[in-house]
Amino acid sequence: MDEKSYNFLIIEDNLGDFILIEEYLTENILNPRLTRAETFLSAKKILEDKANHFDIIFLDLSLPDLSGEQLIVGVLELAVGTPVVALTGFSDLDFSIKSLGLGVSDYLLKDELTPIILYKSIIYAIQRSKFVDQIQKSEKRYSDLFQLSPLPMWVYDLETFHFLNINQAAIAHYGFSESEFLSMRIHDIRPEEDIKLMEEAVADTRKGIELKPKTVFRHKKKNGEVIFVEATTNPLVFNGRSSVLVLVNDITERLRYVNTIEKQNETFREIAWIQSHVIRAPLARLLALVNLLETEIPETTEECASLIGHINDSSLELDQIIRDISQRLENIVSIQKNEA
Amino acid sequence: MKLELVLVDDDEVLLTILEKMFLKVRSDVKITLYNSGQKALDHLTNTHSVSGKRFLLVDIYLNDMSGWDLLDELTKRNDAASKVFILTSSVNPIHLETAKNYSQVIDFFEKPISFDKIHRIFELIEKE
Structure with a gap:
């Protein structure tokens, strides 16, 4: 019972x-x-x-x-x-x-x-x-993991290239509606010149060669804006179709930031070079001149000799300052190089 | 047999100062001045050293090439007669290290040039 x-x-x-x-x-x-x-x-x-x-x-x-x-x-x-x-x-x-x-x-x-x-x-x-x-x-x-993922994700058909499923983040990020996406192929979010690259990557996937995680591609949003994304792909069977699950991370901002820093570093290296060479060149010339001047005027007055001495000391002082700045700049530049 | 000195620097004012200072220390020196690396190289190709040796004073930064390019070119030409002093306004120690890699470089001096340094250069030349 x-x-x-x-x-x-x-x-x-x-x-x-x-x-x-x-x-x-x-x-x-x-x-x-x-x-x-x-x-x-x-x-x-x-x-x-x-x-x-x-x-x-x-x-x-x-x-x-x-x-x-x-x-x-x-x-x-x-x-x-x-x-x-x-x-x-x-x-x-x-x-x-x-x-x-x-x-x-x-x-x-x-x-x-x-x-x-x-x-x-x-x-x-x-x-x-x-x-x-x-x-x-x-x-x-x-489904929640897919739909609620903060990163854009989609599934595309490995044979027809059509989008089969698309998450909210992708819709928000790329600007296409769900129905627009579902009528599109993955070609439609690529800049024209990158389509060949994409087809090569897909051909590799078809052969079973896995895409290296975080491979960087360029994608195009609905408004035409081109973004750089790290894409991670996984093959899967979706509704009986041989498909690929794609997860992308937009790194455009990050690249822009890195780019800005690199430009600044370049300027920094230029300043270091100017400091080390360009500014020191006329100063070196001045110091040589003072050295020459001392011997060129043999019967110089004591007052004149003292003035020349002052010019020499001032120039040497300036030289020391330039060397100090140079040293600091070199240190920073070499740190940047090591980090790079 | 006059000692041959070739001064290479893109700073033309400095070249005249250098010439004056060298001649002040030793008047029996044949000095030629070049404000570009290429002109200096052309000179070295077109003329033969009478004594079998000639001494170059080369800045690292030249307008048309670097002092290192000039040294590389000399090595390529198997120019054994040309011995080199580096004279640079750079205070970057890496340049001193680079200079050590060239067999034809006798010594390395930082600008400014002074009579002390010129005396030292002549001393080193005597030893060669």
Whole structure:
């Protein structure tokens, strides 16, 4: 005897059938809790009440107010995840089979119903429902990872180059809407001159050669802006198609920043060179001149000699300052070189 | 047999100062001045050293080439007669290291030139 507590909703207008089900249930389940609805409308009210929770719903396919496909769709919508088992007569057999395609967990022929068949159907439907729920949650997790990724991601068809799936970040970043993306090929986000490069990369992927992670490509946004991106790709099968999952990281800003720094460093090296050579050249000339001057004027007065001495000292002092600045600049330049 | 000196520097004023200073220390020297590396190289190709040796005073930064280019060219030409003093306004020590890689370089001087340095150059020439 199954001692677990089960909550059943039985949507059945025929009292005889309801009593039969109730009887059969009690044969294998110690304490089944049953709620009965006689019409679709009353079932709707019960299901819409959030206080109610059911493990399984039994549904008679012909009710006074609704029947057939409409009834199944209506109840499944309200059931949100709770397994629904259809109860039918022989005349509805074809339709019962069809109902499985609509999302019904199982169908039971009332005339062939036995306690054990009913019980088996319940256990099966509940377990299957739990399993489906898990798969759906797992699928949602992966879908969320894709959709909620802050980095643009998409899946493209390895054969046709068409976008097959695209995430929100890509839509926001590239400016194309989802439907625009889905009608485009990956060529459409490349600058004209880079298409050959892209085709080579795809050809490699087709041969099974993996793209080096973070390979840098140029992409084109909807507004024509060309960006530099690091792309990481992974082959996968998407909806039965041989595809590639692409994750990109826009590094345009970073490159621009690095570029600015490199330009500044270049200017710095120029200043270091000017400091070391250009500024020192006339100073060196001046010092040589002073040296020459001392010997050129042999009968110089003491005052004149002292003046020349001052010029010499000042020049040497200036030379020392230039050397100090040069030294510092050289240190910075050599640090930059080492880091590069 | 006069000692041959070839002064190469793109600073023409300095060239005249250098000439004056060298002649002040020793008047029996044949000095030629060049304000470009190419002109100096042409001179070395077109004339032969009488004594078998000639001494160059070369700046590292020349307008048309670097002092190193000039040294490379001399090496390429197997010019064994030309011995070189480097005279540079650069205070970057890396240049001294580079100079050591050239066998024809006798010594390395930082500008400014002074009579002391000129005396030293003549001393070194005597030893060659």
